Amino acid sequence: MSFKKIAKEAPKEYFLPGNSACAGCGLELSLRWALKALGQKTIMVAPASCTNVIVGLYPKGAPAIPFTNMAFAAGCSSASGIRTGLQARGINDVTVVCWSGDGGAFDIGLQSASGAAERNDDILYICYDNEAYMNTGTQRSGGTPYGAWTTTTPEGKRQHKKDLAGIFASHNIPYVATASVGYPIDLYNKVKKAKNIKGFKFIHIFAPCPPGWRFETENMIKVAKNAVASGIWVLFEIEHGKKTLSAPSEKYRDKSKRIPLKEYLQLQGRFSKMTDKEINELQRWIDNYWEHLEKELACFG
Amino acid sequence: MKEHLKESVKIISGNSVAAWAARYARVQVISAYPITPQTTIVEKLSDFVDSEGWDCQYMRVESEHSVMAFLIGASFAGTRTFSATSGQGLFYMNEMLHWAAPSRLPIVLTVANRGVAPGWNIWADHQDVIASRDTGWLILFASSHQDIFDTIIQAYRIAEDPRVYLPIMVCLEGFQLSHTIEPVYFPDQSLVDEFLLDLPKNGWPHTFLDPNRPITFGSLQIPGGKVATPSSMYFEFRASIEKAMLNARTVIKEAAQDFKKIFGRDTGDLIQKYKCDDAEAVIVCAGNMARQAIAAVDKLRSEGLNVGAVKLRSYKPFPIQEFQELANNGVKGFGVLERNMAFSLNGGAASVDLKSAFYDMEPSPYVVPFIGGVGGRDITMDDQCNILKRVLNVIKNKERNVKVEYINFHGRFE
Numbered sequence: 001m002s003f004k005k006i007a008k009e010a011p012k013e014y015f016l017p018g019n020s021a022c023a024g025c026g027l028e029l030s031l032r033w034a035l036k037a038l039g040q041k042t043i044m045v046a047p048a049s050c051t052n053v054i055v056g057l058y059p060k061g062a063p064a065i066p067f068t069n070m071a072f073a074a075g076c077s078s079a080s081g082i083r084t085g086l087q088a089r090g091i092n093d094v095t096v097v098c099w100s101g102d103g104g105a106f107d108i109g110l111q112s113a114s115g116a117a118e119r120n121d122d123i124l125y126i127c128y129d130n131e132a133y134m135n136t137g138t139q140r141s142g143g144t145p146y147g148a149w150t151t152t153t154p155e156g157k158r159q160h161k162k163d164l165a166g167i168f169a170s171h172n173i174p175y176v177a178t179a180s181v182g183y184p185i186d187l188y189n190k191v192k193k194a195k196n197i198k199g200f201k202f203i204h205i206f207a208p209c210p211p212g213w214r215f216e217t218e219n220m221i222k223v224a225k226n227a228v229a230s231g232i233w234v235l236f237e238i239e240h241g242k243k244t245l246s247a248p249s250e251k252y253r254d255k256s257k258r259i260p261l262k263e264y265l266q267l268q269g270r271f272s273k274m275t276d277k278e279i280n281e282l283q284r285w286i287d288n289y290w291e292h293l294e295k296e297l298a299c300f301g
Numbered sequence: 302m303k304e305h306l307k308e309s310v311k312i313i314s315g316n317s318v319a320a321w322a323a324r325y326a327r328v329q330v331i332s333a334y335p336i337t338p339q340t341t342i343v344e345k346l347s348d349f350v351d352s353e354g355w356d357c358q359y360m361r362v363e364s365e366h367s368v369m370a371f372l373i374g375a376s377f378a379g380t381r382t383f384s385a386t387s388g389q390g391l392f393y394m395n396e397m398l399h400w401a402a403p404s405r406l407p408i409v410l411t412v413a414n415r416g417v418a419p420g421w422n423i424w425a426d427h428q429d430v431i432a433s434r435d436t437g438w439l440i441l442f443a444s445s446h447q448d449i450f451d452t453i454i455q456a457y458r459i460a461e462d463p464r465v466y467l468p469i470m471v472c473l474e475g476f477q478l479s480h481t482i483e484p485v486y487f488p489d490q491s492l493v494d495e496f497l498l499d500l501p502k503n504g505w506p507h508t509f510l511d512p513n514r515p516i517t518f519g520s521l522q523i524p525g526g527k528v529a530t531p532s533s534m535y536f537e538f539r540a541s542i543e544k545a546m547l548n549a550r551t552v553i554k555e556a557a558q559d560f561k562k563i564f565g566r567d568t569g570d571l572i573q574k575y576k577c578d579d580a581e582a583v584i585v586c587a588g589n590m591a592r593q594a595i596a597a598v599d600k601l602r603s604e605g606l607n608v609g610a611v612k613l614r615s616y617k618p619f620p621i622q623e624f625q626e627l628a629n630n631g632v633k634g635f636g637v638l639e640r641n642m643a644f645s646l647n648g649g650a651a652s653v654d655l656k657s658a659f660y661d662m663e664p665s666p667y668v669v670p671f672i673g674g675v676g677g678r679d680i681t682m683d684d685q686c687n688i689l690k691r692v693l694n695v696i697k698n699k700e701r702n703v704k705v706e707y708i709n710f711h712g713r714f715e
Contacts, residue, residue, distance in 0.1 A: 041512045045374070053521060057532040061517025066510045068377070069519035071400050074370030077362060081332065081374020082510065084358045088329040088380045089504070094512060112370065115363030 024217030049101030182224025214269025369397030379504025402437025424677020580609030673708030
């Protein structure tokens with residue numbers, strides 16, 4: 001797949017211009033690419049997050065698909081209900097998607113998502129991760145990385161990011177993937193693949209937030225790519241239990257090919273207070289993560 | 302092939318009646334989570350679906366919050382939905398109760414009422430449902446096993462009426478109704494089919510799930526001011542719930558009339574009156590205490606006292622006109638016996654509501670508040686007789702501002 005092919009395959013926009021997203025919003029671009037892969041026959045549920053705001057003020061709506069705002073903890077449970085209701089009416093040709101922020105996915109919505117995953121409900125669960133509660137003004141979430149400033153961690157977060165994809169992989173669902181708005185073709189392909197798999201699918205998209213992370217809007221894609229290049233964000237797929245590294249991350253499997261972590265951190269104001277000791281701690285966590293990942297990959301040859 | 306249930310009489314628990322009512326109503330989607338004393342409802346439904354091959358989508362989810370979220374999703378998709386919960390479960394789903402009403406979804410939820418923890422109490426108590434008072438749900442109380450069936454069937458008819466499109470709770474008291482056993486008459490399926498409305502072919506007209514007609518639902522609205530703007534309709538939407546709640550008054554009455562025509566049973570509508578025509582004092586109760594009140598009234602009538610009983614069948618919408626009419630027809634005193642506490646308001650919730658209903662009446666009838674049966678504590682027929690006698694005394698002595706009386710209360714309360 002290339003941009004040219006995607007433009008041909010999915011020319012229509014399903015997240016319309018005129019929406020209320022900030023300039024350089026990682027969420028908005030992720031949603032736009034995801035919807036291109038999903039197409040017209042999609043119903044989307046969005047629990048409380050920036051998404052609820054950027055779709056626009058009533059009565060206008062940016063999504064060109066059926067879309068509902070939803071209570072914070074009720075994303076996957078209501079999406080499962082829609083899927084089941086449609087099934088009861090004999091409608092089986094629609095993809096039901098729950099589109100959640102990291103607060104909704106890592107924290108308040110984890111229970112209902114775990115329930116839906118355990119039941120293997122036929123929905124696609126996408127978490128766009130901007131690593132804090134951005135809609136309420138940048139408070140720490142279970143997805144906020146160690147050392148990051150937020151309004152509720154003014155001296156930097158003291159805990160590491162939760163392994164959300166690992167949690168969903170533990171539910172033995174048919175498809176788990178990580179993606180990044182910095183690699184839209186990879187993102188597009190993964191959403192398209194997930195759409196055609198029956199059961200509970202989880203995709204975790206890395207989506208930088210210029211105002212929340214304190215960087216210039218024009219650097220959004222650069223920040224996203226640097227995350228992958230530094231190894232702090234890893235792109236992979238787990239299909240029916242088999243884990244494979246995706247092409248953009250394969251390039252950085254060798255640690256010597258990665259950019260220094262500092263190069264990723266220094267573009268963002270949220271890490272500006274981090275000491276060298278703290279940066280070393282974050283690096284240790286990244287190295288640990290890769291070490292574990294390599295063992296997993298080795299299991300599948 | 303649609304199932305066709307045959308006429309029968311079953312000796313059956315209140316919870317099983319609720320499950321059978323859902324089956325008779327041809328519910329399409331159920332979502333449930335166990336909690337005492339409701340649990341045997343969802344167990345029975347599991348038997349229906351898994352062991353008896355009843356054609357219904359049944360999702361056992363991981364919490365009550367998810368139960369209601371799931372049913373909201375399923376109802377968005379235009380299906381007839383059902384669940385059951387109790388006490389703590391009703392509290393845990395509270396956020397989604399508030400979501401269901403403005404979404405205008407005709408969900409029916411059975412509440413096997415129980416006490417509020419701590420301390421743990423699983424017995425008959427109405428504090429749970431009273432805490433849901435202003436969620437935008439209609440609240441109906443059943444008072445007997447037969448009434449559980451009749452009320453659930455009527456609930457679908459009322460909720461799915463386009464003038465209403467609001468969710469409904471059907472309440473039955475834990476254990477006293479849920480786990481006791483009585484004979485119940487079950488009709489031929491054709492009668493229920495005739496009574497209920499046909500589901501719209503393409504889902505409820507106001508929902509949004511057709512990909513060919515994409516709608517964004519539930520978007521942000523700004524407060525607005527003196528001038529109406531398309532983006533500031535929030536207040537107007539809230540008011541539309543009030544409008545539907547008022548419409549429900551008419552729809553509840555129509556449903557009760559049609560029900561009587563088809564099934565031959567008079568269930569009452571917003572209230573059900575017993576010997577109220579020449580009554581000077583009446584006792585007002587919800588749930589199974591209303592049924593026992595009939596015996597209390599008969600006993601006092603045999604002693605020559607002019608008393609009656611009013612079953613509060615609909616708590617939301619509250620039967621303001623019906624109570625005013627009773628007062629206009631000569632009822633001078635209302636003893637309100639409740640299993641809930643409207644803290645600091647000198648009585649249970651309905652006694653406060655009744656006072657508000659009578660506020661502008663001249664002369665204003667006597668409202669005498671009683672609290673009893675809390676956490677399943679005994680309320681006997683004699684207790685109810687004493688309540689009626691007390692109300693007669695209040696009328697005789699022209700007592701105003703009568704302090705709430707606790708029945709079978711053993712604590713010290715100065």
